[in-house]
Amino acid sequence: MAEEKKFSGSNRPTRKQAVPERKELPASQRRHAAKLSDEAKPQNANRPRPKTQEGGQQNRRNNNNNRPGNGQQGQGGNRRNNNNNRSNNAGRPMIREKKSWSTKPREGQINYSAQKDDSLKEYVSENKKAQEAKQQAKKKPAAKKPAEAKKPAAAAAKPAASGAKAEANSGQGRFGGSLASGNNSARNNTRKRNTNGTGQQTPRRNDKPHGSKKARRIAAKQAPKKPVTVRKEQPLPEVLEYKVGMNVQDLAKLLHRDATEIIKKLFLLGVVTNQNQSLDEDTIEVLAADYGIEAKQKEEEDVADIDRFFDDETINEEALEPRAPVVTIMGHVDHGKTTLLDYLRKTNVTAGEAGGITQHIGAYQARLNDKLITFLDTPGHAAFTEMRARGANVTDITVLVVAADDGVQPQTIEAINHAKAAGTPVIVAVNKIDKEGANPEQVMNELMAYDLVPEEYGGDTIFVQISAKFGQNVDQLLEMILLEADVLELKADPTQPARGSVIEARLDKGRGPVSTVLIQQGTLHVGDPIVVGNTYGRVRTMTNEKGQDIDAAKPATPVQITGLNEVPLAGDRFIVMADEKTARAAGEERAKRAREEVRNAGSVVTLDTLFNTMAEKAMKTVPVIVKADVQGSVEALTGSLKKIEVDGVRVDVVHSAVGAINESDVSLAEASGAIILGFNVRPTPFAKSQANNDKIDMRFYSVIYDAIDDVTAAMKGQLEPVYEEKVIGQIVVKELFKFSKVGTIAGASVEEGKITKDSKVRIIRNGTVIYDGQLASLQRGKDAVNEVKFGYEFGFTVNKFNDIQPGDAVEAYIMEEVKPK
Numbered sequence: 001m002a003e004e005k006k007f008s009g010s011n012r013p014t015r016k017q018a019v020p021e022r023k024e025l026p027a028s029q030r031r032h033a034a035k036l037s038d039e040a041k042p043q044n045a046n047r048p049r050p051k052t053q054e055g056g057q058q059n060r061r062n063n064n065n066n067r068p069g070n071g072q073q074g075q076g077g078n079r080r081n082n083n084n085n086r087s088n089n090a091g092r093p094m095i096r097e098k099k100s101w102s103t104k105p106r107e108g109q110i111n112y113s114a115q116k117d118d119s120l121k122e123y124v125s126e127n128k129k130a131q132e133a134k135q136q137a138k139k140k141p142a143a144k145k146p147a148e149a150k151k152p153a154a155a156a157a158k159p160a161a162s163g164a165k166a167e168a169n170s171g172q173g174r175f176g177g178s179l180a181s182g183n184n185s186a187r188n189n190t191r192k193r194n195t196n197g198t199g200q201q202t203p204r205r206n207d208k209p210h211g212s213k214k215a216r217r218i219a220a221k222q223a224p225k226k227p228v229t230v231r232k233e234q235p236l237p238e239v240l241e242y243k244v245g246m247n248v249q250d251l252a253k254l255l256h257r258d259a260t261e262i263i264k265k266l267f268l269l270g271v272v273t274n275q276n277q278s279l280d281e282d283t284i285e286v287l288a289a290d291y292g293i294e295a296k297q298k299e300e301e302d303v304a305d306i307d308r309f310f311d312d313e314t315i316n317e318e319a320l321e322p323r324a325p326v327v328t329i330m331g332h333v334d335h336g337k338t339t340l341l342d343y344l345r346k347t348n349v350t351a352g353e354a355g356g357i358t359q360h361i362g363a364y365q366a367r368l369n370d371k372l373i374t375f376l377d378t379p380g381h382a383a384f385t386e387m388r389a390r391g392a393n394v395t396d397i398t399v400l401v402v403a404a405d406d407g408v409q410p411q412t413i414e415a416i417n418h419a420k421a422a423g424t425p426v427i428v429a430v431n432k433i434d435k436e437g438a439n440p441e442q443v444m445n446e447l448m449a450y451d452l453v454p455e456e457y458g459g460d461t462i463f464v465q466i467s468a469k470f471g472q473n474v475d476q477l478l479e480m481i482l483l484e485a486d487v488l489e490l491k492a493d494p495t496q497p498a499r500g501s502v503i504e505a506r507l508d509k510g511r512g513p514v515s516t517v518l519i520q521q522g523t524l525h526v527g528d529p530i531v532v533g534n535t536y537g538r539v540r541t542m543t544n545e546k547g548q549d550i551d552a553a554k555p556a557t558p559v560q561i562t563g564l565n566e567v568p569l570a571g572d573r574f575i576v577m578a579d580e581k582t583a584r585a586a587g588e589e590r591a592k593r594a595r596e597e598v599r600n601a602g603s604v605v606t607l608d609t610l611f612n613t614m615a616e617k618a619m620k621t622v623p624v625i626v627k628a629d630v631q632g633s634v635e636a637l638t639g640s641l642k643k644i645e646v647d648g649v650r651v652d653v654v655h656s657a658v659g660a661i662n663e664s665d666v667s668l669a670e671a672s673g674a675i676i677l678g679f680n681v682r683p684t685p686f687a688k689s690q691a692n693n694d695k696i697d698m699r700f701y702s703v704i705y706d707a708i709d710d711v712t713a714a715m716k717g718q719l720e721p722v723y724e725e726k727v728i729g730q731i732v733v734k735e736l737f738k739f740s741k742v743g744t745i746a747g748a749s750v751e752e753g754k755i756t757k758d759s760k761v762r763i764i765r766n767g768t769v770i771y772d773g774q775l776a777s778l779q780r781g782k783d784a785v786n787e788v789k790f791g792y793e794f795g796f797t798v799n800k801f802n803d804i805q806p807g808d809a810v811e812a813y814i815m816e817e818v819k820p821k
């Protein structure tokens, strides 16, 4: 034990030489002791020790005498001796002088050290005597004596006058060795040294076992014995639902069996495996069969696929309840959409409901005879189609507003096509009937050309003649909407977790992302964890169109919610998840996939990819949008396109109109996967940038037959790509190098641009093109290179041309595929 302590790295001197057998010190310690004595000797010899040295020696001697005593004795001895030192310290260095201030009595204080008090001295001597008598009475074992005898000898071996360091090491000095032994430290007096290696210094209540050893032994015997836990064999599951790639450990949990048992079983079945090795489908099924149970592969759930919740299969038919219809109002500019919406907002909404509309949330509900109608406040047709492009088929009924004094206009037709593409029934509101010159019959006749035939003419389209400004027949319009809703049998299940679509969203400085959502199924509650488009969150607040806080919202209700992490897009779908963790996982995965999709964009249908897309998707129709300068061209082109039929596939004109290609056309093209054909028209700047972003294929023609030929060729997969020449460099031939094996190599330099390995070259001599062909080789020095840049010299040969001359100018060019503008 003592040996171990000695080499444990502690500087503390060994208190008792518990190993007296050691005859001599280890070599390292002997060297160290010799070094110390060497260092001490000359110091001793050279250091001038005037009178004070005597005092110092005297002091040490006194300390030696005090050492065997307890701490108190040691300290008391020191104090007195130090006082003695002070009286003799005239020739001491400054540091000694400095120390004296701390013990000097201040003015007014009694100098106790100057007073002669022998009581302590007497006490010490008496105590000493008593201890000696005790020791003698004890008669220590002889084995310990050499150790004690050795100690002073070892101390004597050390230089007696080697300064404070030597004093501290030997456990002597001003404090009688108490510092070194740790006895004088307040910390050591109050705390127990940690001996259990935990590093804990402060003793804790439970550190020490309570009671005597015997009492503890008895208590341990009497304590009730813990029963040995016997693992209860659980029954096997009826069906083992596994995933491919599971290991023995996973299966052990599912089968409620020990992993070793499974390993053994598999071994007997001829499969050598360990606990962590993944198992294939066959192995898992064989194992299940051996246990006599059925094995079924668990289908992996795609957490990011929120669209599956919108399948009609997920709806519980029994829980279905009638819901309010969702209506969108569309029509040509200035035909009265806003006026109609405002009228509904002011009258039908506020009627009987205190507060009225206090804020605009992009959607609101009107009430007629205790039946609700939800109106979507879409700012334009493009937004409507954009929403649909994102999968939000929220609209049940479209109200087409046509001014009776203006008739069918381009945006009226656009609106009809948008509604048709969305597959929603149309109710026509012939507006401004109060106006002079209003001709509702004319409107009805015009609309018949677009398959909107009034009921009185044998069709199935509802027409209501209204005056939005004066509210004439507006209630009748609402009645008709409710009637159409009845026909549609609009129902929803309010019992399931909510799902729906975003109507509009924005970032509020104080509240963060604020979104107006329309609940399509289920009931939305405050606190619901939610995934919206590519973001997620928890519904923090929910308000209705009157700005009132609500806790829950049923199907077909528009509400404004906060609590999302980011601003979603209009038309994004939302779904309430089981918990926030799943919502977060789904939202993050969707955001990741959206980023990847943007990166890999380019899978939209273009005229170039039409043939492949037709083959891939087994398309029966090719959707196109036709825009032309005059109505005659529109009709001619659409008529010709409709006649094209290739292998049972025909062209479907989604929308055709006169005028420039606008963003509404681009949105419609995006939603319907159509190609836009422009005849003598160009896109508006906004539509152009939107088409670029959405990668919509727009083609422009000035000859109808070109358009028809292109579409026919694309449908046959024979569309020729269009190439354009692009000059990339100008070269001048400097000299010729003739080789018997390779022929003539022209040495030249690039005067402008560059030349590449796949360049075509045009040899120009005296301003005349003498040859146009393909470059055969390109090299710098002896190495073949891919390109040579401006300013460099190089060698080249031309395919099938050997008559190159110094001074010839060479134009390097490439053929670049271009999209027709």
Ligand SMILES: Nc1nc2c(ncn2[C@@H]2O[C@H](COP(=O)(O)OP(=O)(O)OP(=O)(O)O)[C@@H](O)[C@H]2O)c(=O)[nH]1
Pocket (backbone or CB within 6 Å): 331, 332, 333, 334, 335, 336, 337, 338, 339, 340, 431, 432, 433, 434, 435, 466, 467, 468, 469, 470
């Ligand atoms: N006399 C009469 N004027 C109407 C009626 N409805 C709308 N108006 C007027 O027609 C003009 C255009 O109406 P809006 O409601 O702004 O038309 P809009 O279709 O919303 O127009 P945009 O928002 O530009 O697409 C306004 O001056 C209305 O006052 C109506 O029934 N009778």
